[in-house]
Amino acid sequence: MSDRTPGQNAELALLLEVTGTPKPGNVDRERDFSDLRFEHFMAGAVGARPGLELAADERVGHAFERSVAGMADQSAGNTQFGALLLLAPLVAAASDGDMTPSGADRVARRTTVADAADFYRAFEHVDVAVGDPPEGMEPLDVHRGSEAIPTLEARDLTLFDIMARSADADGIAAEWTGKFQRTFAAAEAILDDDGSVPDRASRAFVELLAEERDTFVVTRNGPDAAAEVQRRAQAVLDGEEDATELAEELVARDINPGTTADLVAGALFVALERGLVV
């Protein structure tokens, strides 16, 4: 086993995620968006690591907020917000010595109102593409940042509660409230796979994309685009479409299945903690 700490493995997972290619619609080793490039993800990963390491000892919300602040220390804005939201509880579980779905679930369920406040503060570091809140939820719109904190406190809402309210609309929140099921399943697929780690990450990405609609695509491009992406990822698995051509097309159309990339980063972290050799 490697001597890397959970914080180092989390950083390495972010770097390996962006290296895997093709990952249709995402920045990868072979593709950039014009204003969001490979090197921004590297600087984001390096900047995020000190925050991620806090998850070993401190509140997971605080670790997340600090990791986002560090990630944002590059010129392209949001690179890995969702991945960090997924990694923070996973790093905490690994540091507890319990890198299992129940270990991660325990971390998620023990979050407090203070963690929820940290989560809202994190939105002040970077512009994150999220949908408008449902009717009646305006006081808890994440765009309000720390202004939402009095409402959180008045309603006694923990970070787990906030995730539960977003689980239908956000694939990362669904992991938080669903024992990180897809993350751990993808980690096992990566461990069982052959070949280089970036190649495994690419295959895991396409499999996750075919499995469920990417919620980031739903938010930015609409449900029809998300359904199309899911269908075409399945076509890649069925040998009916070429992954690289799909990658070129989605980048050209500015369709970016970022939540699925975040899941791959989380899965790579779990796999590294379970002995994946780079």
Place this chain on the structure above:
Amino acid sequence: MSDRTPGQNAELALLLEVTGTPKPGNVDRERDFSDLRFEHFMAGAVGARPGLELAADERVGHAFERSVAGMADQSAGNTQFGALLLLAPLVAAASDGDMTPSGADRVARRTTVADAADFYRAFEHVDVAVGDPPEGMEPLDVHRGSEAIPTLEARDLTLFDIMARSADADGIAAEWTGKFQRTFAAAEAILDDDGSVPDRASRAFVELLAEERDTFVVTRNGPDAAAEVQRRAQAVLDGEEDATELAEELVARDINPGTTADLVAGALFVALERGLVV
């Protein structure tokens, strides 16, 4: 300015170096060797960082040895030995608040016999391609690792002394004993350049390659190959050769100007410390 620590900037410099493409003969964003791939450099950079951070407070030799131990925590062996030997004193100088040639020179000249012993210990972590020692220097052959330490102590040789004995044959040792002149000059070229940071790194690489023979190529492939690489890098600068074609050819011929890549990593570090924005 970024909030990254010198240790973080050193890690980021390693990541940006391997991303710059084309860098003829080296692993880069678009090229791998069969057993030495992009992801090994990422794991090497992540593993090296805790050691690099020690250079802020501890002996530079110890920081180097620890960074090499961390770098070696991946399956491909030596990825960034020379770059770490260059970065360790630069991180120390940055941590001293003196990111200048004279600041780095001061760090180099204050090394002790204990730093030299650390340097020899570092060769026990990883297999480094170095030439045989000159006649009479066999007791100080780096392949002896820590067995050479009694000789170092008997002869009262500091790490700076060891670098001075290797400066003719090794481009990194020449930096240590020459006020890191090429590193700082390349950093200024990167800062004065336009475009993305990896593109600047690629151009700095070709310029350094045309300027002097790469000592790693001399060691592994011989002086004629090194002279050819230098001449053809100049042809790229003169518009007579294509950098990408040269990159493909050198990788196919297993000619790897690794010392020049190490210089680019050092230059990127200095540039980041001086305000280069990613």
